[in-house]
Amino acid sequence: MKNLSRYNLIVISIISLSVILPWIYWLSFEKPIPKPFVMYSCVDDCFMIRGSENGKSYRMNEHGEMFTREEFEQKLPLLNIRQLMISRTLPDSIKGVEMDPHVVNKARSFYRYKPSTKNAPKPGLYPMFESESGRAKLEMPEDFFRINSRMEFIDADRNKINEAKTALFTGALQHFGFKFPAKMIEGIPTTRKSCDEGYFVVDNADQVFHVKMEQGQPYVQQVEIPKGLIFKHIGCVDFRNKLFYCYLIGHDHNIYIITQDDYYLKRLPVDEFNPENQQLRIYSDLFNYNVIALAEDFMKVTVLDDNMEKVDVFYKSWKKRSERPEGKVFSYLFPLQLNLVDENNAFINFYFHLTKGFNWIILHIVLLGSHFLIIRKRKAKLKNHIVDFGIVLVSGLFGFLAVNIFPNKLND
Amino acid sequence: MLKSMIYKEWLKIRWFLIGAAILGLFIIAYMFMNVQRSITFQGANAVWYNILFLNKMIFGIMKYVPLLIGIGIGVAQYFPETVNKRIKLTFHLPLFENRALMMMLSVGMICLLLTYLLHFMVFWMLSNYYFAHEITVASLITITPWFLSGLAAYFLVGLIVLEPVWKYRILYAFAAAMFVPLYLKSGMIGAYGPINIPLALLTVLISVSLLFSAYRFRKGEM
Incomplete structure (x- = not known):
């Protein structure tokens, strides 16, 4: 012993x-590993790179041409619109489109995904907001829902199930062929958003449903997806242009979107993205989507146009931590x-x-x-x-x- | 003789144990009084929301309580044995030495487990009253390693206190200070889910650590 x-x-x-x-x-x-900031210039139609090497910062384009800070900002006018307006260097138009700050801001969006978002404890309970309350502000509901053998609403005050609402929503899901329990429930569970679009729910048969509440009644819509496609993550978005509901990452390592109102599932022409060990950042503006996949030892920026067709790809690698001195x-x-x-x-x-x-x-x-x-x-x-x-x-x-x-x- | 030994261990730890059990209950009561107050002032939905989506740990105050109870009971039980090397009397009893030590350890461990069980059950019942199953389960997953840290600390205190050589006492304390924080890492509510069973197994592994320093003690290691 x-x-x-x-x-x-x-x-x-x-x-x-x-x-x-x-x-x-x-x-x-x-x-620190000097990961550069890379963004596609709608002025020069090439990648602009800002980074540092040996303690010195640099700003250049993909061809090696160096720029001052002011020149660099002018190459990315949609990113630096406020600065260019202050310094009165914002062009009147780019590619024939008038530079109206309201329009520019409406088209601008940012989405970020980290593997730790997916690989995390899930709350299991979600607030179902009233999507058509007629009020300017969203209000936090009194109950939370879970989707196990049915869609249950639990009144937080009494900590008891609201049977009537449960039956209403469970019936609506069953009507659309929902297979209980849910495998994934993703939405934007906060009142701090422009409007409520409810949740995207993956059922036990990997079907995708859009579920929300309109004037107290369930709204359910099934999204048509190719057979065999399974989603590993759904990231709902609340962008001003309201073009799509969410970004989805498939088990096939592709990135998809579901378009607003017509529920069309569209694959982005981006090469393999591994959601287990890569981060994803998507910046969009009037002309382009910069889809940035960031791994331990490389970054890949895929630029799409406003129709989401591939324009160009930038790739840069560096040594992993284990390969450095x-x-x-x-x-x-x-x-x-x-x-x-x-x-x-x-x-x-x-x-x-x-x-x-x-x-x-x-x-x-x-x-x-x-x-x-x-x-x-x-x-x-x-x-x-x-x-x-x-x-x-x-x-x-x-x-x-x-x-x-x-x-x-x-x-x- | 076993009865007398159990009684001796009980005499050493009873007041600390009763005090710790009451203190733990007070802290749990205080936590849920705060919950009740938050529900009254903000509404239950806001309290639920803060836990589910803002990672607010209403029970964070009890993080180090099981650890302190474990250390306290360990000191209360083993320190008197080192005064004038009283534990040598135990070794002179007509019992296998390891059996006598395991008896000591079992009494302390069972008392500690019963105290923790009381706190755990009261927490569970109150949480079930105020919160849905999902919140209660995630909370229990979060507090489980805190209770395991108390058990681990109890075993390691036995190891440290009974060690006869100061140099090694310091080294053991150093090893314990590296090991116990494994149970107390901060994370999201429910984040300890995958590691609770491995940590419980490690806690079982160190449950017999007392035998190591006790053996050195009775060998007269200097």
């Missing part, structure tokens, strides 16, 4: 050390890293990151030798320490510290 208690303590120490030591290392030595030093020190949090996941878990290669073996052998000397100095029998040697050889610094915090003097 005494040996068991010691090895248990060593296990928990190795786990703790493999969280703490790499964390301290990165806290001390990690350097500080990552290489890390690979000589630690065989693995254990994290409780992950940038692609909002759940707390044990995230193992094995170090590529076997550079750490050198340190492990040195530590093995050191441990051998410690044991010899104590004049202990080596055969009683074979397991400890194994632990040091496999887990390196973590194991070396652990076996010496809890020394094996039990059998000496």
